[in-house]
Amino acid sequence: MAKLTSSSIVDILGAIIADELGRLRMGDEQLWKGRQWQPNTQIVFASKATGDAQEVIVDSFEWMSIASRVVEFFQLDSSGLEDYLLRFSTLQQWAEVIETSREDHRLDITFCSSGSVAQVSHHRHDWMALLAEAQFFIDFIKRHDVEIQRVVSFVPPHHIYGFIFSVLVPELLEIPVVRGLKAFSITQAQQLKNNDLLIGFPAAFEQFVQMDTVFPQAANAICSTGPCAPAVLNALTRNGLNSVFEVYGSTETAGVGIRNAPNQPYQLLPRWIKQGKEQLMDNLSRELIDLPDSIQWHGPGLFEPLKRNDDTLSICGKSVHPETIAGVIRQHPNISDARVRLNHAEESHSLKALLIADPEQRSGQSETLIAQVRTWLADKLEPHELPKRFAVRDSIPTNELGKEIDWDSQPDLMRR
Secondary structure, three states, rough: OOOOHHHHHHHHHHHHHHHHHHHOOOHHHHHHHHHOOOOOOEEEEHHHHHOOOOEEEOOOOOHHHHHHHHHHHHHHHOOOOOOOOHHHHHHHHHHHHHHHHHOOOOOOOEEEEEOOOOOOOOEEHHHHHHHHHHHHHHHHHHHOOOOEEEEEEEEOOOOOHHHHHHHHHHHHHOOOOOEHHHHHHHOOOOOOOOEEEEEOOOHHHHHHHHHHOOOOOEEEEOOOOOOOOOOHHHHHHOOOOOOEEEEEEEEEEEEEEEOOOOOOOOOOOOEEEEOOOOOOEEEEOOOOOOEEEEEEEEEEEEEEEEEOOOOOEEOOOOOOOOOHHHHHHOOOOOEEEEEEEEEOOOOOEEEEEEEEEHHHOOOOHHHHHHHHHHHOOOOEEEEEEOOOOEEEEEEEEOOOOOOOOOOOOOOOOOOO
């Protein structure tokens, strides 16, 4: 496979548009992410709208934000064709511009991180390396006597994990793929088939276990984006799945390892060369990367992540531990959970805190609760450990992959 198909590009465009509009129009995230995007979906300004059901009306800022993401993702600036996005309005027309650009110019793909920090990072991945990785995963899965006839993905295709498994894998195998809301619907309705390969993440699989979802005995699954509890993985196989493969990696690295049982070590992908205990070298670029976890090696190419590396930060020249501070905040009688992170908006690198409190446990308005917590923390933390900004919410915000995200991008937060 030398190029992306038009249908895959349309699906990716829809996911990017949904992500941007969900971010810019706070409160409408689920509306956009649940939408079914079609080749004839049009991105138009209000002045050019005709009332067609396939029109998505945007303002100039939203259009620029969407177009910028598309240009970066597909490297359109390498061909100089990015201005053509303004000349056309349908996703099919945009896909044709992208296909033309990729024929003679850069094929690399740029992914954005979706973790918990406020500052999004951008990582460009070599096209041939992505293809090689997808083929490795196919070969690894087939070596375990697994046949794949359809991919059912709960992961958006513009995330690197979703791109590899719900775009490249089905295109290499020339098999159909079901994504998004339809994927959840057929799973909950127990309409999966034998030889389906489910692409999911821990929160989604936990939900299926809680719903006691039954799976076909010849269906299999891939799980990534974070640790999945062995009890959940075991419950999935008890409920019918033949096997669940876990993938270890990140937006920065793409895939690093894969395993087919929670009590087994991960197998290192051939792209990586072990350098020391917690460093890897990219076999292609020769770059060194630091792994985010403490690693135990079990022999050549076999490893097990043990725990996240120390989260020590330096505030005003002094070391602080955000998780330790969050633990102190959780001891407050009106706080059920808390998160503490670096406040990137402040040049002095102060801390910010998210307070989780049930509505019935709140004492008055959010401002009152924040004031109470500030006073309560004053004699429990050092001055440099005290968060400078607070926000209140009913639950920890997560993205569509179930990963925690920064609360400053979420609606309805009371900040001080």
